[in-house]
Amino acid sequence: MDFYIVLGLEPSATLSDVKRAYRRLARKHHPGINPGDRTSMAVFRRVNEAYQILSDPEQRRRYDARGGVPDPQPESSLEFQGFDFSASAGAETASTFGDLFADVFQGGDEVDGPGAGGTDLHLSIRISFDESIRGTERSVALVRLERCTVCRGAGVLRATEGRCNDCLGTGSLRWVRGHMVFSRSCTHCGGSGRQQHRTCERCRGEGSVRQSESVSVRIPPGIADGGRVRVPERGHAGRRGGKPGDLYLTVEVEPHPLFRRDGNDLHLVLPVAVHEAALGAKIEVPTPDGPRRVRVPAGTQSGQRFRLRRRGVPALRGGQVGDLFVEVRLVLPHVVDERSKALLREFGKLNKDNVRKDFETSGRDVSE
Ligand SMILES: [Zn+2]
Ligand SMILES: [Zn+2]
Incomplete structure (x- = not known):
C-alpha cells in the first residue's frame, strides 16, 4: 500500500499538504458520516494509517527509506461512532486526527515522578x-x-517502538467544547507520538x-x-x-507477676517469714537467669532492700546491665495452734522493747 497514493499526494508533498489531504479524506470517509458503508470504513482506515506515517517526519523517513514498506503497526481498535464534527469542521486549528476524535482521548492519568520511596x-x-x-x-x-x-x-515493559495508542501518534490530545479546541501534550508518550514501552499488566x-x-x-x-x-x-x-x-x-x-522493670533495673518483693528475718536465713530468690540462693541476715527489717548486681535486664545498644533489687516484706504466719500462741506470748515477754518508742520521742498525740 502506497501511503502517498492513499492520500492522493506526490512523494514530495509537504507536511501541510499531508494534513490538508488527510483532513479532506478523513471527513469524506468518516464512518459517522457514512454509517454502514464498509468501503468508506476501509478507506478511512487506510487514510488514517497513511497519515500516521506521513505526518511523522521520523516514521516518514523510515517509510521512504524502505521504499514504501510501513513499519509493523499495532492494530488500531477505535470506535467510530457518535462523533460530531460540527464544532471543528472548517476550523483551521482542527487539523489532525486528534481534533476529530477529541472526546475519546480525555482523561488519562498524570505520570508520577520516578523513584519515589516506599512508605514505612x-x-x-x-x-x-x-x-x-x-x-x-x-x-x-x-x-x-x-x-x-x-x-x-x-x-512499564519495553516493547518495539510503535505508534502511541493514546494519541494515535499525534503527540497531543485534543478535545472540543463548543467552538473551543483544547489540547495538551500526550503524557503517555511524552508528546513524541511513539510508544517505546507498554504498561505492565501484572x-x-x-x-x-x-x-x-x-x-x-x-x-x-x-x-x-x-x-x-x-x-x-x-x-x-x-x-x-x-x-x-x-x-x-x-x-x-507483657507484665511479669513478680518483676517490675525500671530502666534496666528489676524490682522484686520478697516475702520473708518473721523467724527468717529475725534469725537470718538462706532464701531462694527468682532472677531472670533462674533462682539464686541469697542470705538474708539476722535482724532484717521489712522494707529493707538488697541489691543483686548485674542480675537485672541485659544491656541494649551499649547501655548498662541493670541490677536486681530485692525488697523484703515480712509475712506473719497464720497462728492457729495453741503452742505457737504460747511461744509468741513468751517471745513478747522476753522482748519488752517498745517497737513504737519513736512515736513517744516525736511527741505525737496518739490518744485518739
Ligand atoms: Zn501519545
Ligand atoms: Zn509490573
Missing part, C-alpha cells in the same frame, strides 16, 4: 517478659506492596503488587515495653523502582 509499615507485637529479657525471633504476617517481578518495579503500571508475607524479625534481648524494632526495607515497595520503606515493629511486653 508499622505493626505491633506482644511478647512475654522472659522473651524481652532473653530476646526472641518472631515471624510477622503482613501485607505489603512488593516490587513487581515482571517489570522489576518500572511499571502491576497495572504501579511497579508493585500487594502481597501477603511472613517476615522473620529478631527482637534483641533487653527490649523494653513500647520499644521499636526497625527492619530495613521491609516496608512498602517504592513507586516505579524507588527504595522500599522500612518495617517498624512496636513491641508490647
Whole structure:
C-alpha cells in the first residue's frame, strides 16, 4: 500500500499538504458520516494509517527509506461512532486526527515522578517478659506492596517502538467544547507520538503488587515495653523502582507477676517469714537467669532492700546491665495452734522493747 497514493499526494508533498489531504479524506470517509458503508470504513482506515506515517517526519523517513514498506503497526481498535464534527469542521486549528476524535482521548492519568520511596509499615507485637529479657525471633504476617517481578518495579515493559495508542501518534490530545479546541501534550508518550514501552499488566503500571508475607524479625534481648524494632526495607515497595520503606515493629511486653522493670533495673518483693528475718536465713530468690540462693541476715527489717548486681535486664545498644533489687516484706504466719500462741506470748515477754518508742520521742498525740 502506497501511503502517498492513499492520500492522493506526490512523494514530495509537504507536511501541510499531508494534513490538508488527510483532513479532506478523513471527513469524506468518516464512518459517522457514512454509517454502514464498509468501503468508506476501509478507506478511512487506510487514510488514517497513511497519515500516521506521513505526518511523522521520523516514521516518514523510515517509510521512504524502505521504499514504501510501513513499519509493523499495532492494530488500531477505535470506535467510530457518535462523533460530531460540527464544532471543528472548517476550523483551521482542527487539523489532525486528534481534533476529530477529541472526546475519546480525555482523561488519562498524570505520570508520577520516578523513584519515589516506599512508605514505612508499622505493626505491633506482644511478647512475654522472659522473651524481652532473653530476646526472641518472631515471624510477622503482613501485607505489603512488593516490587513487581515482571517489570522489576518500572511499571512499564519495553516493547518495539510503535505508534502511541493514546494519541494515535499525534503527540497531543485534543478535545472540543463548543467552538473551543483544547489540547495538551500526550503524557503517555511524552508528546513524541511513539510508544517505546507498554504498561505492565501484572502491576497495572504501579511497579508493585500487594502481597501477603511472613517476615522473620529478631527482637534483641533487653527490649523494653513500647520499644521499636526497625527492619530495613521491609516496608512498602517504592513507586516505579524507588527504595522500599522500612518495617517498624512496636513491641508490647507483657507484665511479669513478680518483676517490675525500671530502666534496666528489676524490682522484686520478697516475702520473708518473721523467724527468717529475725534469725537470718538462706532464701531462694527468682532472677531472670533462674533462682539464686541469697542470705538474708539476722535482724532484717521489712522494707529493707538488697541489691543483686548485674542480675537485672541485659544491656541494649551499649547501655548498662541493670541490677536486681530485692525488697523484703515480712509475712506473719497464720497462728492457729495453741503452742505457737504460747511461744509468741513468751517471745513478747522476753522482748519488752517498745517497737513504737519513736512515736513517744516525736511527741505525737496518739490518744485518739
Ligand atoms: Zn509490573
Ligand atoms: Zn501519545
